[in-house]
Structures are given as C-alpha cells and as structure tokens.
Amino acid sequence: MLLYIHIPFCDSKCFYCAFNSYTTKFKLKDDYMEALKKQLANNLKRHLINTNKKIETVFIGGGTPSTIKASSYKELFDLIKPYLIENAEITTEANPNSATLSWQQEMFDLGVNRISFGVQSFDEKKLKFLGRAHSSQSAIEAVNNAKKVGFKKINCDIIYGVVNDSFETLKKDFDIVKDLGINHISAYSLIIEENTKFFLDEKSLKKEKKSLKIDDEDLSYEIFDYLAKLGFKQYEIANFATSEEFESKHNYGYWKHREYLGVGAGAVACINNTREYSEKNIEKYIENPLSVEKEELSLEDIKAEKVLLGFRCKFGVEIELLNKNELKRAEDLITEKKLELKDNRIFNNNYLLADELALYILD
Known part of the structure; x- marks a missing residue:
C-alpha cells in the first residue's frame, strides 16, 4: 500500500x-x-x-x-x-x-x-x-x-x-x-x-x-x-x-498498479479497483474532507494502464495480460526488435515510444 x-x-x-x-x-x-x-x-x-x-x-x-x-x-x-x-x-x-x-x-x-x-x-x-x-x-x-x-x-x-x-x-x-x-x-x-x-x-x-x-x-x-x-x-x-x-x-x-491511499484536496486513491477523488476546492475540502467521488475501473481499464505504464518503465508487461490478438501484435513488435521478451514479460527499451506501442497492441 x-x-x-x-x-x-x-x-x-x-x-x-x-x-x-x-x-x-x-x-x-x-x-x-x-x-x-x-x-x-x-x-x-x-x-x-x-x-x-x-x-x-x-x-x-x-x-x-x-x-x-x-x-x-x-x-x-x-x-x-x-x-x-x-x-x-x-x-x-x-x-x-x-x-x-x-x-x-x-x-x-x-x-x-x-x-x-x-x-x-x-x-x-x-x-x-x-x-x-x-x-x-x-x-x-x-x-x-x-x-x-x-x-x-x-x-x-x-x-x-x-x-x-x-x-x-x-x-x-x-x-x-x-x-x-x-x-x-x-x-x-x-x-x-x-x-x-x-x-x-x-x-x-x-x-x-x-x-x-x-x-x-x-x-x-x-x-x-x-x-x-x-x-x-x-x-x-x-x-x-x-x-x-x-x-x-x-x-x-x-x-505496478499497486493500491494507494491519497489524502488532501484533489488527491486520488485507488483501492480494490476503485478510484476515489477527494474534493479539489480547499474550502470545501476543509468543510468535509471525507467526501469523495468514486470511479469503478473495468478490467479493460486496468489492463490498458498496466500496458501503458509497463512500457514507460523498466518493469515491462506480463505476457499473460494480453489476449490472442494483442499477443500477436506484441510478437510482431518483438520480431521488429521494438520490444523484448524475457521471462514471460515484454519490455520496451525506448520509453519515448511507450504510448505508440501500447496503442498498437491494444487497438
């Protein structure tokens, strides 16, 4: 946490x-x-x-x-x-x-x-x-x-x-x-x-x-x-x-999409695949700091975040996360040496291409 x-x-x-x-x-x-x-x-x-x-x-x-x-x-x-x-x-x-x-x-x-x-x-x-x-x-x-x-x-x-x-x-x-x-x-x-x-x-x-x-x-x-x-x-x-x-x-x-608490005006938390958004306005936050808006994350939302964030950093993406079509596109990128497969994880060594690669795979 x-x-x-x-x-x-x-x-x-x-x-x-x-x-x-x-x-x-x-x-x-x-x-x-x-x-x-x-x-x-x-x-x-x-x-x-x-x-x-x-x-x-x-x-x-x-x-x-x-x-x-x-x-x-x-x-x-x-x-x-x-x-x-x-x-x-x-x-x-x-x-x-x-x-x-x-x-x-x-x-x-x-x-x-x-x-x-x-x-x-x-x-x-x-x-x-x-x-x-x-x-x-x-x-x-x-x-x-x-x-x-x-x-x-x-x-x-x-x-x-x-x-x-x-x-x-x-x-x-x-x-x-x-x-x-x-x-x-x-x-x-x-x-x-x-x-x-x-x-x-x-x-x-x-x-x-x-x-x-x-x-x-x-x-x-x-x-x-x-x-x-x-x-x-x-x-x-x-x-x-x-x-x-x-x-x-x-x-x-x-x-790594771990759970996190967020406290303070405008802070965000994510627990049990639910995001909680605290009140941004300082005066309203002081009046009721326990008031939050909630957003349920779908499995697709979570997968998209894991792929995008994984390609932006050294941790990569679990291959089991991808469906058959996504895996095929990932394999194409591995063949083109834009991604690397190691220990059942896919790694991106050019972080500036992270968004582009994630969107291609998840398209």
Whole structure:
C-alpha cells in the first residue's frame, strides 16, 4: 500500500503549473492540516485496521510541502507510524526557497528519508522565465543542507524542452546536479497545460507561429545518452538514478498498479479497483474532507494502464495480460526488435515510444 499526502499551498505559482495549488490561501493552513488528519485517520481505519496491509511508501507532494512548518506534520506521522513497514521510503517534495536547514532537519527527524527538490534549472534566466521563485544559488544551498542533515536519497527535478533550451545549456544543469552528488534526477519535458499562464501565452504566440515549447525528439535522446554517461540510468521515461538503491520506490507502486491511499484536496486513491477523488476546492475540502467521488475501473481499464505504464518503465508487461490478438501484435513488435521478451514479460527499451506501442497492441 502506498500513501500520498497533498499540500496545496505555494509561495508562488509557476507559469507552467496546473497542479491543485494556491498562493493566496495561507490563512487556511491550520484548518487544512486538521482536515488532512481527519481524512487520513478515516482512511487508515477503513483500509488498514484489522487487515494485514501495511504502508510501504509515503510521498508528501504539492503544491509545496515546505510551505508548511515541519511541526504541523507530526500528528500525521503519529497516525501512520503503526502501519509503516520497516525502512519505509518516505519522500517529501520541497522548494529551495522554503526548505530551510531547520525545516529539513525537523522533517528528517520525523522520519522523512528522501527529499525531492523542484529545481527545474540552475540557469537564472530560465528560472525567471518559468516563474520560479528561487535562485540557482538557493537551490545549491538547499541540496547542500539536505546532505548536512543526513539525507542519502536526494532528487532534483529538471524541466527541458523550453524555448531557448539547447543540449549545451541543459548539459550545464545536469553537470551541476552531478557535481552536487545528487543520486536521482526527474527530467520532464515541458507540457503546456490548460489553466496556466503558459497556456494563455502559447495561444497568443500561435498567431505568430511561435511556441514556448520545443518538440524535439532528438534532444530527448541526447539528454538520455548524456545522463547515462554521467552515471544516471534511466528506469522510467522521466526518471534516472545512479543505482537501483536510489530509484523511487513510491513510483514503483504506481507503475505496478499497486493500491494507494491519497489524502488532501484533489488527491486520488485507488483501492480494490476503485478510484476515489477527494474534493479539489480547499474550502470545501476543509468543510468535509471525507467526501469523495468514486470511479469503478473495468478490467479493460486496468489492463490498458498496466500496458501503458509497463512500457514507460523498466518493469515491462506480463505476457499473460494480453489476449490472442494483442499477443500477436506484441510478437510482431518483438520480431521488429521494438520490444523484448524475457521471462514471460515484454519490455520496451525506448520509453519515448511507450504510448505508440501500447496503442498498437491494444487497438
């Protein structure tokens, strides 16, 4: 069982961000954390008490978890502690401008053992263009503070495919990550999503046949090859680690279609093939944190997700999952060396083709 905890508060709204996060509702923080505790306690009672299920990983995401004082998390950790497996992976996201040395130390003392920094770039002009609130130097200081505190597992998010990006400029970002001794990189290609500043800007630019985004597959391959040279092995389309020890075990659960709890405004859970969607609006969530919308997943829905996610990462797809016609199409791709069959699982070694291959097989 996985657990995701959503914190919807941010110091500033990045121009590309479509997550459920807010910069003007800080006065609701205390009430929100109380609502979180209520929902978490309810979910633990519903799904874990009197069962053999345990929480294997915890991920605190957002928004910006580091905008909440560390002491406010203590009661959440008290609730989940009895259900945690030994040496459970517990991750928190953090932004360099709010993840102070003292905040990181307090979170570490609570039991957090993995930290993920939303750096996105070490280039000052690019940070400003993206609407990031931190500087390159503050990002470096935040990472060094994490190492001082004792974090062994540190991730750095980097965005690429932004207008004016080049392989040479991105190499500089990755070189800094390497020099800092970071052992995990999440490298995301920019996506222009609705309800963002970039989405509105992009609509205006299209009239001039311009774009904020670079759609360059060759650039992605160059990045992947360079990260491999730096010692970062790709294990999912956007995730790279220096060894298996530093790969995100929480993400493993999603890719393997494991059950997960989700608490917080807009959080999603999936238990017994049923998705539960929490209220997105913060005020409504605080008023009734136990209110959820449910969606029953069909066997076909589940299969489609397993195939798509399996092809996007190192775990592949069980061959028994496919029917006769799907298996025939998969065999065609194996013959063409686009897929590989090993130990009754089908593996895709080119994650950029994951969607295309999955759609071909499931057509």
